[in-house]
Amino acid sequence: MRMVDLILKKRQGLELSKEEINEFITGYVEGSIPDYQVSALLMAIYFQKMTDEELTNLTFAMLKSGEEIDLSKIKGIKVDKHSTGGVGDKTSLVVAPLAAAAGVKMAKMSGRGLGHTGGTLDKLESIPNFKIEVEVEDFFKQVNEIGLAIIGQSANITPADKKLYALRDVTATIESIGLIASSIMSKKLASGADHIVLDVKVGSGAFMKDVESATELSEKMVAIGRLAGVDTVATLTDMSQPLGCAVGNALEVIEAIETLKGNGPKDFTELCYKLTAEILLIAKLAETEEEAFKIIDELIENRSGLEKLRQMIIYQHGDGNVVDDYSLFKGASNIINVTLDNDSLVNISSIDALTIGEAAMILGAGRKTIDDVIDHGVGIYLNKKIGDSVAPGESVAVIYGNGKCEDVALEMIRKAYKYTKEEVNKKNIIIKVVR
Numbered sequence: 487m488r489m490v491d492l493i494l495k496k497r498q499g500l501e502l503s504k505e506e507i508n509e510f511i512t513g514y515v516e517g518s519i520p521d522y523q524v525s526a527l528l529m530a531i532y533f534q535k536m537t538d539e540e541l542t543n544l545t546f547a548m549l550k551s552g553e554e555i556d557l558s559k560i561k562g563i564k565v566d567k568h569s570t571g572g573v574g575d576k577t578s579l580v581v582a583p584l585a586a587a588a589g590v591k592m593a594k595m596s597g598r599g600l601g602h603t604g605g606t607l608d609k610l611e612s613i614p615n616f617k618i619e620v621e622v623e624d625f626f627k628q629v630n631e632i633g634l635a636i637i638g639q640s641a642n643i644t645p646a647d648k649k650l651y652a653l654r655d656v657t658a659t660i661e662s663i664g665l666i667a668s669s670i671m672s673k674k675l676a677s678g679a680d681h682i683v684l685d686v687k688v689g690s691g692a693f694m695k696d697v698e699s700a701t702e703l704s705e706k707m708v709a710i711g712r713l714a715g716v717d718t719v720a721t722l723t724d725m726s727q728p729l730g731c732a733v734g735n736a737l738e739v740i741e742a743i744e745t746l747k748g749n750g751p752k753d754f755t756e757l758c759y760k761l762t763a764e765i766l767l768i769a770k771l772a773e774t775e776e777e778a779f780k781i782i783d784e785l786i787e788n789r790s791g792l793e794k795l796r797q798m799i800i801y802q803h804g805d806g807n808v809v810d811d812y813s814l815f816k817g818a819s820n821i822i823n824v825t826l827d828n829d830s831l832v833n834i835s836s837i838d839a840l841t842i843g844e845a846a847m848i849l850g851a852g853r854k855t856i857d858d859v860i861d862h863g864v865g866i867y868l869n870k871k872i873g874d875s876v877a878p879g880e881s882v883a884v885i886y887g888n889g890k891c892e893d894v895a896l897e898m899i900r901k902a903y904k905y906t907k908e909e910v911n912k913k914n915i916i917i918k919v920v921r
């Protein structure tokens with residue numbers, strides 16, 4: 487195979503064979519195919535797209551490039567849940583304990599956050615002493631014993647994807663829906679679950695800005711899952727405003743705990759119910775969504791979801807008392823109310839999620855570059871969401887800061903909020919489900 491022929495073939499819109507894709511990935515990881523040729527191929531893929539068959543072959547070639555996690559030592563039905571990332575997205579901290587409490591095995595490997603979206607691992611590390619690095623045998627043992635673990639992703643998973651992603655980042659080919667689908671699915675399939683539930687975010691705070699592209703991405707991932715023999719379902723959910731009210735690590739963990747106690751914000755609670763229900767359905771622990779919702783109601787009522795979270799924290803060396811005593815979390819020294827400039831009663835019409843995520847990041851809640859150190863105590867709490875009314879001088883949000891960039895964050899939050907005198911409908915969090 488000559489790489490130039492492969493580039494030409496794709497440039498002409500022809501389908502690449504499994505062997506050609508395998509050779510290209512192997513050669514690229516080994517270093518025998520240079521970046522400039524792979525860049526040209528990526529651009530050809532960007533314009534000509536790939537069939538579901540090609541994408542599945544690409545996904546498998548990437549997943550075979552590194553370590554594959556064999557979860558066969560874990561007994562029971564293993565389901566993985568993945569979100570494409572958004573502002574205030576702490577669903578894993580609620581959904582995984584609820585699903586585990588219902589009897590599903592949740593052996594979850596998560597990532598860190600970069601830019602305006604936070605990572606589940608960073609949130610968990612706001613719990614004093616919580617360890618995300620767990621030996622693989624201990625990981626299996628923990629999931630067998632309590633049904634739940636959330637740990638850091640193995641560094642050896644899908645090296646081809648890591649190399650390709652870095653190249654896509656500098657060659658304007660990140661936005662290829664097919665390449666995003668195979669990138670995400672290669673990591674998910676390498677993690678070894680029997681079934682996958684995906685949460686694809688749509689809106690200003692997400693990768694996918696509109697429902698059409700999010701639908702296309704979801705359909706591609708579901709197709710790859712099906713061709714790989716792993717049942718996959720994708721929910722499309724709104725990310726045009728931050729999810730829930732809390733943005734920032736400790737604040738988000740507290741909001742997740744409150745949700746497990748039945749006191750979560752409406753949109754966030756609704757999304758957690760939906761995702762947990764999809765997990766119970768795919769694991770065949772419920773036959774209908776109604777039945778799944780009843781199970782979840784009970785798990786919240788009798789606190790078994792909350793106790794599952796506490797168990798996981800204790801197994802991973804954290805302080806399990808945090809679920810009762812929020813003063814154990816690192817806090818913030820400056821608490822600043824954000825008000826708007828309205829001189830009469832108005833209604834919130836939009837809250838730009840991207841700007842809120844960036845404001846939280848500059849306060850210290852997130853990383854601009856991979857080496858930045860996170861302040862787990864800082865963040866933003868949204869008192870008002872789309873459709874809420876605001877009186878003059880009323881607080882729409884609260885900044886929790888430790889002296890870093892608070893003035894800039896304040897201005898950013900003010901700009902992120904838009905209002906009108908007209909009545910505004912609340913947003914539906916669930917847009918649709920792609921099966």
Ligand code: URA
Nearest residue numbers: 665666667669670693
């Ligand atoms: N997330 C991924 O893991 N890969 C992409 O290509 C885009 C988002």
